[in-house]
Amino acid sequence: MTYEFTLADVAYLGTAAEALAEVDRLPLTGGSYLADVAKVRDRLGERAGPVLETVLLRRKAVTKVADPHKWLFTDAALQQATPAPVARLRARRFAGRDVHDATCSIGADLAALQATARRAVGSDLDPVRLAMARHNVPGATLVRADALRPVTRGTAVFADPGRRDAAGRRRWRAGDFLPPLDELAGAWPGADLAVKCAPGMDFAELPWAGEVELVSLDGQVREACVWTGSLATTRRRATVLRTSGPEWTVTDAEPDDCPVREVGEWLVDPDGAVVRAGLVRQYAARHGLWQLDERIAYLSGDAPPPGIRAFRVLEDGRYSEKTLRQRLRAREIGRLEILVRGLDVDPNALRPRLKLKGPNEATVVIARVGRTPVAYVCEAVLVSAPASEP
Template sequence: MAYPFTLGDVAFLRSREGAAALAAVGSLPLTKDSHLRDVAAVRRRHPEHAAALVETVLLRRKAGSKVEDPDRWLFTDTALQQATAAPVARHRAHRFADRDVHDLTCSVGVDLAALGAVAKQCIGSDLDPVRLAMARHNCPDVTVVRADATRPVTKGTALFADPARRDAVGRRRWRAADFLPPLDALAEAYAGRDLAVKCAPGMDFDALPFAGEVELVSLDGAVREACLWTNGLATAATRRATVLNPDGTQWTITDAEPDDCAVGEPGEWIVDPDGAVVRAGLVRHYAHRHGLWQLDERIAYLTGDVPPPGVRAFRVREFGHYTEKALRATLRRLGVGVVEILVRGLDIDPNALRPRLKLSGSASVSVVLTRIGRTPTAFVCDAVSVVDTQIDTKNRTKRVQ
């Protein structure tokens, strides 16, 4: 169970004595084998604040993907889990550059720090006094106040909100009411203002008419968030997908681009578009940009003779009608012992299917399972990271009847 920090804990951790204690605790391994021994040592030296010290050190060790220089930050466990990854926060903050900005739900200050780095002036607010105290420590150059996100306390500022998510167990899609504060309440409170709201990628965006633009953002291949942009913060596009790469590069695509895209027979390659492209409904736009076409108009897999640069694509060895028995025979014939299984449009659990294939060879392949029309289809492929478009296309795809 996460440790419930108090204002007294935060005051101690921010003090000179607390900083020294954190440095000492940070030198301990705190591993599974040493944890009890290390915690006992901390309790002997700092009996009143041992739990806060140990929790802070452990949270800092988890925070490398969320903030730069995590060893100077204070967190709660929940705040760290909900915090935006640093590259995503910096990307989003770019639209607020040189403006006066109010972070309505600043929590411990992760987004606030990114906004403060580019804004003309920046203010953060929250209702949780412990998180506010941590935010004052984490963002010393930014004004932080206690305020309800749905009650405006600033004028003329651009606004950002990252509402907490309520428990939505059992639902596949998030609703506006699943957030605290609710998305509709935020939109109503700041009607006509420039507002951006971070929310779950699984939202039904058509149910959010106040959002002028919806941007889906992925980082390192995983969809991290949706951002709802309104009024002057929105662009001419209504849907946008932005892909942030590990090397710091990025690209974006919007529904302002053409979406002419054919449906046809499989080409040399199968391309699984980034999840941000799929969630944003921009698969056809992506296909048009890269000269690809769809296998089926209702399936996100694309195909073509030259894959886009900078993606992991699947070069087709052979394909045909899918049955488990036929796939098992094909993999045995090819001497496959290791298989990656990707599925779209079929009710197949890759983890359940894999042991039933009874693999025994030394080769490694990727298997793409999907449907074309009503026909379940299996593609046996080699996965390739495409550095550029200079691809050898001499090996032709083989269709297995």
């Protein structure tokens, strides 16, 4: 059970820096947790709950906001909050404009928008989250309002609808978001609108979407954002961010000349944002790669793109467990990464059956090429990135 904050809790936490710092000095980990909680309850009494929960949430928030020790959160709001690098990326499109964050919650996106917009307004229906946003984003203009009942005019609008039901399960259909996506778009006719969505949803459900952007951070697809009006600049975009290293993007406006050929020296698994945005061919054309099969995302080439983890092909052939076991034994492979695409093969079940033994390690990519299951035995290589976009 997570702690349910009240407005009184938020008011207290805004003045409780000393108590929060004192509790944050405790380990609050496995072996010490019960004893630590007892100490906090003896020290703070009825204030123990909100202080403990805030300290724990701040520790989880290190990947979401800068200076998390200054922020207030609820558990659900923290789970949905946009990581700071992604929020900053999106805020760049709103630069110099009047912007309304119509579902501002605790203020993670509002803080990024405030840094780029001419003026930024935040609104939310939840009074507790709105009070936290006032603490988290000093100086922000905040009002309590329903995202489906506009309280601003002439603003560009950002919204991050709820994507989990009461049991915490993710919502994937446009009508199941809170508020539903079509109703949200209909509430702001003619507005330049950006809506944060679930990466795995079917974007064909959103005929009003001008652009769909998939964003990954450090190799993990973090979100999709739908852009409308003048905010949309193409139909599909994949943006790849790294906490250290350059960002880059690929769009459907780029050439997609990508042949289908047999495997070359390297295998490349494009970033998940590229795959989910349906831009594998554009990515391949940019880097001189080709497809092994039109139905799978793995690419091949004579040289890998910079700044990625690629796979140098050592040998390949038709896949069977017996043949693969023999190949790995001949190479004395004792540690094996197994990647599968287009076949019903469970890597965790396959690994013990291969009876791995030896000092060497490898990666095997198992994929269906045409109608043939093929196994590629590879060496994984981290390809260095240049100082500029790949």
